[in-house]
Amino acid sequence: MAAYVFRRLVSTIAVMAMVGIFVFLLLRLAPGDPAAMIAGRSATEEMIAGIREKLGLNDPMPVQFIHWVRDMLSGDFGTSIFAGRPVLELMSQRLEPTVSLSSLTMLVSVMIGVSFGILAAWRAGGPIDRLLTAFSALGFSVPVFVVGYFLVYFFAMRAQLLPVQGYKPISQGLGPWFEHLILPTVALSVAYIAFIARITRASMLEVLSEDYMRTAAAKGASSFAMLFHHALKNAGVPILTVVGISFAYLIGGVVLTETVFNIPGIGRLVVDAINNRDYPIIQSVLILTSGLYVFINLTVDLAYTLIDPRIRY
Template sequence: MPLLVLQRLVSTIPVLLVVAVVVFLMLRVSGDPAAIIAGDTATSAQIEAVRQAFGFDRPIWEQFLAWIGQVLQGDLGESLFTGLPVTTLIAQRIEPTLMLALTTIVFSVLVAVPLGVLAAWRSGTWIDRAVMVFAVLGFSVPVFVLGYGFMYVFSIELRLLPVQGYTSPFEDFGAFAQGIILPTLTLSCIYVALIARITRASVLETLNEDYIRTARAKGQVERTVLFRHALRNAAVPIVTVIGLGVALLIGGVVVTESVFNIPGLGRLVVDAITRRDYPIIQGLILFFALIYVVLNLMIDLAYTMLDPRIRY
């Protein structure tokens, strides 16, 4: 197992290197970075001053080595507008995003896995069709449409939940719980649809195996057959799609935080794009990519716990 962990860690290095190169080149391929940072109304002299100040007049390989050296030291640059380090801005905004992502993942797994198992167990019935219709709708309806719809029904019409805003759970847990419900429901729709659909397909395939018929022939209750035998042996594809769904989660957070006015990393991305604050954009893309790679590494290692045969 230690050797397997080491191999997986080494395999992430090329991925992170490619991500770093893409993030570095992102500003360069969009045009003259000095002109972009200086703004549309800047004169030639001002653009040249920005080029010298940021080192854009040096060869690109020197710029990359200098930038990657800063990144390896934990320095993602400074905001062009606030002057604060990007790492400081990420630290200030990470709590709302982390709380939203955590509640979304927990809620989605708790809802989607039983739904998928139920749909597989009742394959061909109205329950199965209802779950599949929900899965299709979950992928079809945009996140912002769901957000405004939930906001209109539960906040404006029924007046049960706050419209927007975020309260830290460490300050007022009750206010946090009320404020996080609608964003979680909005962001969970796509995630629940994805996990439920894959769970159904995986469990349905497992239910046709010989050991399932043997378990039923021994007189085990159906709930034990479904969750102890079928779901356990169908867990690898389900865990895989949970990991891949993190990409959807990252993209959905940007939209959801904008809709519900949550001061997290998603809002920080939108504000940085609006103001052309490229150090923040580069830093956040690199940060999100790192999170995605680490989560997939953890899921890859979880395969060995679910199916020891994968180790060899």
């Protein structure tokens, strides 16, 4: 087990090193002068030279990379060019909406998606299976922003049951916080529910066809025991894999959803930074979200060993 964990940690460090190099070069090797792009068309040569000096673009590239990594490891992610405030401070102010939306989305997606997949596999070939399969195909095909606008139109504008947009911090009450997250969570969850349900159904069907499942049925095991004690446990690795993969899609989905519902989260911060060419924010968000994704993959890989000990060797 220790050797397996060590190998995974080494590979994780290597992946993060490659991500860091890519994010660093994304600004430096982009077409044109980054300082001129940041300064705008009406900037003078003195303004551009000042920005280059501020960003350290006059130093050799290896020196720039060493300084950049050193600053990040010390917790200094730079200063926003347009806001004039530390990037970490700006991100911390936008963190709660994104974490709330992401956490609620994954909770709903896993609970409903796994349940739908188990139910479809249990009634394979029946009306429930066909209905859930059609929902999965439709839900995985429709873009997030289309679902979002549909929900806003019917539930917020027509029925006026829920807020159209915005976000209420949890400090202002659990009710308003949850009320503002219902529509964006549903819009963002549809694709992940469909994705998780399809993989769960396929994995469960494969396990249910095994000989030991027929033996359990012949011994009089209940449907609940067969589905949850035997089948779900043995189908856990593919399901856990797809849950980890869902986090990759979640990063892009959050950006779209926060834009549609005007939620002041990390996604909106990135969109504003791209429009303003605020590269310190873009780089910081890229490196932190990549690190989060790599960490989640590492956690999922280590969790495999709890479900199937054979993976350790």
